[in-house]
Amino acid sequence: MDRADVRPLAGRRPAPAPLVVSVLALAAVMALAISVGSVPVPPAALMGGLVDGLRGHVHGTVDVIVWQLRLPRVVLAALVGAALSLAGAAFQGVFRNPLADPYLLGAASGAGFGAAAVLVFAGAVPWLARLGVPVAAFACAMATVAAVTLVARQGSHLPSVSLILSGVVVGSSLTAATSFLMLASRDRAAGILSWLLGSFAYASWGRLLPVAALLLPAALAILAAARALDVMQLGEESAAQLGVPIEAVKLGLLVAATLATAAAVSVAGVIGFVGLVVPHAVRLAFGAPHRRLLPLAAVWGALFMVLADLAARTVVAPAEVPVGVITALVGGPFFLALLRKQRT
Amino acid sequence: MSVVARAVRAGYGDGDVLRGVDLELRSGEVLGVIGPNGAGKSSLVRVFTRLLPLREGHVEVDGVPLARIARRSLARQVAVVPQSAELPSGFRVEELVAMGRAPHIGLLGAPTAADAEAVEAALRETDTERLRRRAASELSGGERQRVLLARALAQRPRYLLLDEPTNHLDLRYQLEVLAFLRREVARGVGAMVVLHDLNLAAGGCDRLAVLDRGRVAALGAPSDVLTAPLVSKVYGAEVEIHTLDARPLVVPRLPRG
Amino acid sequence: MVKRAVFLAVLLLALQVALATGYPLTVTDEVGGTLTLQHAPQRIVSMIPSDTETVCALGACDRLVGVDTLSDWPPGVKALPQLGNANQPDLEALVALKPDLVLTDEYSGLAARVRALGLPVYAGTPQTFDQALTFFGTLGRLLDRDTQASVLKGRVQGQVAAVAARVAALPAAQRHVSVFVELDPTPYSVGPGSYLGTLLDRAGGRSIVPASMGQYPQVDPELVVEKDPQVVLLMDAPYGETVAKAEARPGWSGLRAVEDGRVIALDQQQVDMLSRAGPRMGDAVVLLAKLLHPGRF
Numbered sequence: 001m002d003r004a005d006v007r008p009l010a011g012r013r014p015a016p017a018p019l020v021v022s023v024l025a026l027a028a029v030m031a032l033a034i035s036v037g038s039v040p041v042p043p044a045a046l047m048g049g050l051v052d053g054l055r056g057h058v059h060g061t062v063d064v065i066v067w068q069l070r071l072p073r074v075v076l077a078a079l080v081g082a083a084l085s086l087a088g089a090a091f092q093g094v095f096r097n098p099l100a101d102p103y104l105l106g107a108a109s110g111a112g113f114g115a116a117a118v119l120v121f122a123g124a125v126p127w128l129a130r131l132g133v134p135v136a137a138f139a140c141a142m143a144t145v146a147a148v149t150l151v152a153r154q155g156s157h158l159p160s161v162s163l164i165l166s167g168v169v170v171g172s173s174l175t176a177a178t179s180f181l182m183l184a185s186r187d188r189a190a191g192i193l194s195w196l197l198g199s200f201a202y203a204s205w206g207r208l209l210p211v212a213a214l215l216l217p218a219a220l221a222i223l224a225a226a227r228a229l230d231v232m233q234l235g236e237e238s239a240a241q242l243g244v245p246i247e248a249v250k251l252g253l254l255v256a257a258t259l260a261t262a263a264a265v266s267v268a269g270v271i272g273f274v275g276l277v278v279p280h281a282v283r284l285a286f287g288a289p290h291r292r293l294l295p296l297a298a299v300w301g302a303l304f305m306v307l308a309d310l311a312a313r314t315v316v317a318p319a320e321v322p323v324g325v326i327t328a329l330v331g332g333p334f335f336l337a338l339l340r341k342q343r344t
Numbered sequence: 345m346s347v348v349a350r351a352v353r354a355g356y357g358d359g360d361v362l363r364g365v366d367l368e369l370r371s372g373e374v375l376g377v378i379g380p381n382g383a384g385k386s387s388l389v390r391v392f393t394r395l396l397p398l399r400e401g402h403v404e405v406d407g408v409p410l411a412r413i414a415r416r417s418l419a420r421q422v423a424v425v426p427q428s429a430e431l432p433s434g435f436r437v438e439e440l441v442a443m444g445r446a447p448h449i450g451l452l453g454a455p456t457a458a459d460a461e462a463v464e465a466a467l468r469e470t471d472t473e474r475l476r477r478r479a480a481s482e483l484s485g486g487e488r489q490r491v492l493l494a495r496a497l498a499q500r501p502r503y504l505l506l507d508e509p510t511n512h513l514d515l516r517y518q519l520e521v522l523a524f525l526r527r528e529v530a531r532g533v534g535a536m537v538v539l540h541d542l543n544l545a546a547g548g549c550d551r552l553a554v555l556d557r558g559r560v561a562a563l564g565a566p567s568d569v570l571t572a573p574l575v576s577k578v579y580g581a582e583v584e585i586h587t588l589d590a591r592p593l594v595v596p597r598l599p600r601g
Numbered sequence: 602m603v604k605r606a607v608f609l610a611v612l613l614l615a616l617q618v619a620l621a622t623g624y625p626l627t628v629t630d631e632v633g634g635t636l637t638l639q640h641a642p643q644r645i646v647s648m649i650p651s652d653t654e655t656v657c658a659l660g661a662c663d664r665l666v667g668v669d670t671l672s673d674w675p676p677g678v679k680a681l682p683q684l685g686n687a688n689q690p691d692l693e694a695l696v697a698l699k700p701d702l703v704l705t706d707e708y709s710g711l712a713a714r715v716r717a718l719g720l721p722v723y724a725g726t727p728q729t730f731d732q733a734l735t736f737f738g739t740l741g742r743l744l745d746r747d748t749q750a751s752v753l754k755g756r757v758q759g760q761v762a763a764v765a766a767r768v769a770a771l772p773a774a775q776r777h778v779s780v781f782v783e784l785d786p787t788p789y790s791v792g793p794g795s796y797l798g799t800l801l802d803r804a805g806g807r808s809i810v811p812a813s814m815g816q817y818p819q820v821d822p823e824l825v826v827e828k829d830p831q832v833v834l835l836m837d838a839p840y841g842e843t844v845a846k847a848e849a850r851p852g853w854s855g856l857r858a859v860e861d862g863r864v865i866a867l868d869q870q871q872v873d874m875l876s877r878a879g880p881r882m883g884d885a886v887v888l889l890a891k892l893l894h895p896g897r898f
């Protein structure tokens with residue numbers, strides 16, 4: 001009963017077992033995802049493709065399929081899943097609100113509007129076309145959250161309630177603007193909608209690297225705030241009385257989580273549910289302390305997303321289901337089941 | 345060694361809640377703060393922890409002006425036991441108590457053996473060791489209050505500020521809290537405790553401060569402070585003061601009909 | 602007679618030699634990408650139905666190894682491996698076919714993705730009548746089918762010219778039949794400047810939608826009643842709209858098209874033919890002329 005590894009402070013090795021097991025599970029799921037596709041590739045050729053890719057000698061059809069199509073897609077799904085889940089956990093922690101998700105402050109609606117604007121106006125406005133959907137989506141997501149933050153700011157304070165409310169209001173306005181763009185340019189509507197529902201079909205190393213470069217510092221910043229997030233669960237007043245610089249931590253986490261969210265959304269579209277449900281599920285399964293919750297949320301977010309994408313590209317192959325549809329359809333019932341099990 | 349407030353004026357919005365408070369909390373004493381609702385008792389706690397900014401006046405902790413003390417450093421000297429015992433779900437008792445070490449560890453540092461020892465000691469002294477693996481949601485009201493005491497203790501503060509720690513607690517826990525305070529005070533901690541129950545205050549505190557509409561109406565030993573005219577005036581209710589074991593006993597005069 | 606035939610054959614051969622594409626051939630596509638072909642492509646993937654039709658019309662149908670899901674003409678291409686569509690391609694299967702030329706559009710972004718995989722790609726598909734005629738030549742050069750391209754172009758132009766001549770011979774009042782083209786019941790329609798608008802023009806008709814509303818505008822239902830079209834073309838009929846439902850719409854009972862029984866439900870083949878700027882453009886103009894001027898064509 002007295003497991004030394006869960007003692008909060010004596011634990012220099014904080015609960016290694018669940019994290020190790022989770023990482024192994026993620027590796028297994030990623031291997032599975034790489035081995036499945038519309039063209040059958042035997043395991044030996046698969047390994048060959050990976051080895052060739054690592055050595056920078058991508059030759060032949062199988063190498064191209066494994067190294068340039070499947071691997072970047074699986075890695076991107078994992079990165080995006082980890083980012084959304086981590087950002088969701090950060091937002092839920094900062095706002096102490098179980099409904100908080102990475103899109104709470106308008107990142108999704110901002111990105112959606114940016115993407116829709118490029119998809120609609122690229123033909124008429126050359127610089128928009130050069131900018132491209134990912135950059136526009138990223139920029140609009142960041143700008144939206146910045147605007148929401150400025151609107152909600154009261155002096156040096158960032159009251160959570162005004163942040164959430166202005167996020168909802170600004171988000172609704174941008175969603176309406178996006179809907180209008182879709183209706184006004186019918187031939188682009190399908191493209192916008194499929195972007196909004198999310199997909200990893202456009203994964204490539206070229207797209208993946210900038211995202212990874214943005215995600216890494218953001219993820220480290222969020223992980224570093226684990227203790228502050230724990231203390232903040234006592235309420236902002238108590239946290240301040242325990243020496244936590246509330247406004248600085250809040251702003252830092254907001255920037256990091258928004259960076260992660262915007263980077264994820266810019267390449268994968270608006271994939272819902274992962275950032276809301278995975279942190280809750282991990283909390284129910286492994287407990288609330290963020291030192292444990294945050295890394296596990298990242299790993300399980302990645303795992304869930306890789307599986308969702310695998311389903312998205314196999315259930316109606318060779319066509320694809322938007323991965324956002326899968327995450328919502330599968331994630332919802334799974335979470336409800338977990339919730340019920342927890343209560344009894 | 346003391347926390348000193350001089351001519352403190354502070355408040356919310358347009359109004360002042362504290363209108364010139366002079367008060368000193370000394371090491372080794374239990375200072376009771378009493379007064380009717382809205383007198384400014386909780387605001388005083390918030391002023392001492394810099395949550396409520398001063399509009400006028402001066403507060404210093406062991407001779408250092410409050411404004412010059414970093415938030416983290418202040419949290420190592422002054423600990424608060426809050427009024428509402430709402431605890432976040434999903435944390436075990438030992439994890440909640442360990443949060444008291446946050447000002448010592450810092451946000452990026454790693455806990456040391458000293459931190460672990462402080463948590464163990466806090467659990468021991470509040471008799472919460474057997475609860476350590478329990479989730480906060482499984483605790484009774486009294487147990488929650490003891491966890492909050494343990495957390496404050498884990499901070500190893502020189503001053504403890506308790507905001508109505510016995511609210512909603514039955515008699516046994518009320519006495520437990522006072523016994524706990526006496527132990528800590530004996531080690532040199534200064535404790536300021538906001539109380540509603542005048543007899544509990546009279547029995548458990550070395551000195552009492554009566555707050556009335558943002559000012560200290562009386563300050564001194566319980567037997568000097570708790571006089572019938574003063575209590576009647578401040579609370580707007582008729583009382584009789586009796587003496588029991590050299591302590592004043594406040595008895596409200598109930599309307600008879 | 603035989604002499605003349607031989608002469609013609611020799612001339613055609615000479616033309617073919619003169620027009621033969623020289624490889625390696627480098628061209629720039631509509632998104633500015635360069636494509637270099639070392640030899641005439643033998644394994645072609647077409648991700649656009651009209652491109653598929655053009656490849657086949659140039660006599661290179663046997664060089665197609667894969668097509669998009671909507672490519673259905675000529676019917677033989679339906680037996681080829683299907684690779685999704687330009688927006689949702691099955692890239693793995695596409696790569697596995699080892700194509701030496703991929704034909705796609707300029708909007709979906711597929712061209713960049715295919716080029717990144719090291720495959721030769723031509724991005725750009727015609728949107729208008731004139732662009733399609735030009736594209737026949739472009740594709741003819743890429744595939745070393747220049748002569749066939751000229752012939753195809755001539756045939757389409759001939760069909761259209763024949764229709765135009767007969768339209769010009771019509772009484773003035775019948776040269777501009779007013780048409781409401783319905784793309785979906787919301788209703789979306791086509792302006793005179795759109796591809797279909799230009800086909801209508803050549804077939805002696807005119808869309809009731811003002812040019813100022815753009816190419817594919819959503820129109821106010823009142824506009825249809827106000828403009829009182831002589832003919833209604835239901836391009837949404839393959840997706841569930843019916844003549845009966847359309848005629849029952851508020852205000853439609855008095856329309857000339859309804860009174861004359863000229864609300865016309867098009868079938869899928871007709872809709873495809875009217876939507877694709879490809880080798881069947883001439884057939885499309887003839888079809889429209891027949892629909893707009895019954896008994897005259």
